[in-house]
Amino acid sequence: xxxxxxxxxxxxxxxxxxxxxxxxxxxxxxxxxxxxxxxxxxxxxxxxxxxxxxxxxxxxxxxxxxxxxxxxxxxxxxxxxxxxxxxxxxxxxxxxxxxxxxxxxxxxxxxxxxxxxxxxxxxxxxxxxxxxxxxxxxxxxxxxxxxxxxxxxxxxxxxxxxxx
Numbered sequence: 001x002x003x004x005x006x007x008x009x010x011x012x013x014x015x016x017x018x019x020x021x022x023x024x025x026x027x028x029x030x031x032x033x034x035x036x037x038x039x040x041x042x043x044x045x046x047x048x049x050x051x052x053x054x055x056x057x058x059x060x061x062x063x064x065x066x067x068x069x070x071x072x073x074x075x076x077x078x079x080x081x082x083x084x085x086x087x088x089x090x091x092x093x094x095x096x097x098x099x100x101x102x103x104x105x106x107x108x109x110x111x112x113x114x115x116x117x118x119x120x121x122x123x124x125x126x127x128x129x130x131x132x133x134x135x136x137x138x139x140x141x142x143x144x145x146x147x148x149x150x151x152x153x154x155x156x157x158x159x160x161x162x163x164x
Contacts, residue, residue, distance in 0.1 A: 034046045035047060035117070035127065035130065036115075036117060037112075038112055042068055043068065043112075044064070044065045044068050044069065045062055045063070045064055045112055045113070045127065046063045046070055047062045048063060052142045054142065056138070057146060059080065059082055060135045062079055063077065063079070064077050064079055064101065073096060074096060074097060075096055075098060075100075076096045076098075081132075081154070081157075084157035085157075086159075088100075106159055110156075110159055110160055113127050113128045114126050114156070128156045132152055136148050136151060
């Protein structure tokens with residue numbers, strides 16, 4: 001069994017408190033899931049899990065698409081959950097180009113990540129909390145041991161400061 005530890009120098013963010021998350025809540029893992037979208041910003045946030053990828057657990061990310069429906073989007077970008085970093089790449093399988101986000105789109109993404117959310121009928125304090133729980137469920141599902149307590153305490157990076 002692999003063992004992955006997470007290091008993050010940030011304190012637990014008071015705005016994103018996870019105390020009310022029920023640890024017995026089952027997270028449904030799907031290969032590509034849009035978990036939030038914005039009407040005003042016309043962006044969507046998804047998380048992808050494909051096959052057994054311990055590297056995803058060590059350096060997790062979510063994706064942001066330039067349309068509220070992934071299938072109608074023309075561009076995508078990976079966003080690191082461990083640091084304020086946007087990871088540009090070309091998705092040759094779908095033909096989507098790199099999503100070069102503007103400041104207002106990054107701000108919209110940040111609002112979505114901080115907003116309370118309901119996924120599969122379960123209320124989460126924020127989308128960020130859901131993404132953390134999703135990664136933990138994925139790690140458990142593929143047999144990668146992580147420090148769940150430390151991972152749940154990861155503060156959301158300050159994405160607004162990262163404009164590469």
